[in-house]
Amino acid sequence: MGFQELARSSPHQPCAACRMLRRRCDSNCTLAPYFPSHEIQKFAGVHKVYGASNVVKMIQMEEETKRGDTIKAIVYEATARLRDPVYGNGYVFWQWWRRQRERILLHIFLDCSLMNLV
Numbered sequence: 086m087g088f089q090e091l092a093r094s095s096p097h098q099p100c101a102a103c104r105m106l107r108r109r110c111d112s113n114c115t116l117a118p119y120f121p122s123h124e125i126q127k128f129a130g131v132h133k134v135y136g137a138s139n140v141v142k143m144i145q146m147e148e149e150t151k152r153g154d155t156i157k158a159i160v161y162e163a164t165a166r167l168r169d170p171v172y173g174n175g176y177v178f179w180q181w182w183r184r185q186r187e188r189i190l191l192h193i194f195l196d197c198s199l200m201n202l203v
């Protein structure tokens with residue numbers, strides 16, 4: 086038995102997406118390379134936020150070389166959205182902006198204090 090025959094005859098482990106959606110996973114599964122069987126929580130979050138069919142559409146719109154990065158961005162955004170349903174990953178920016186604003190106001194206050202304006 087050659088290597089290819091052996092690979093074909095060995096059982097294919099379903100990816101996390103197919104496991105969760107309880108569907109047959111074959112070697113042509115679009116999600117299998119990005120959601121291995123043991124990463125079911127990663128897929129669960131993405132599925133909850135975007136839906137599996139939308140994730141497949143997003144992947145298929147990308148060139149194959151960029152699909153890995155696309156999945157990382159989708160997972161990051163889904164995780165942020167689940168953590169903060171209102172702001173999502175905008176919350177990180179909002180926190181950064183709030184800290185910057187506080188620093189600026191502190192500098193203005195200190196400058197005014199040094200000039201005896203406060």
Ligand SMILES: [Zn+2]
Binds near residue numbers: 099100103110115
């Ligand atoms: Zn699959």
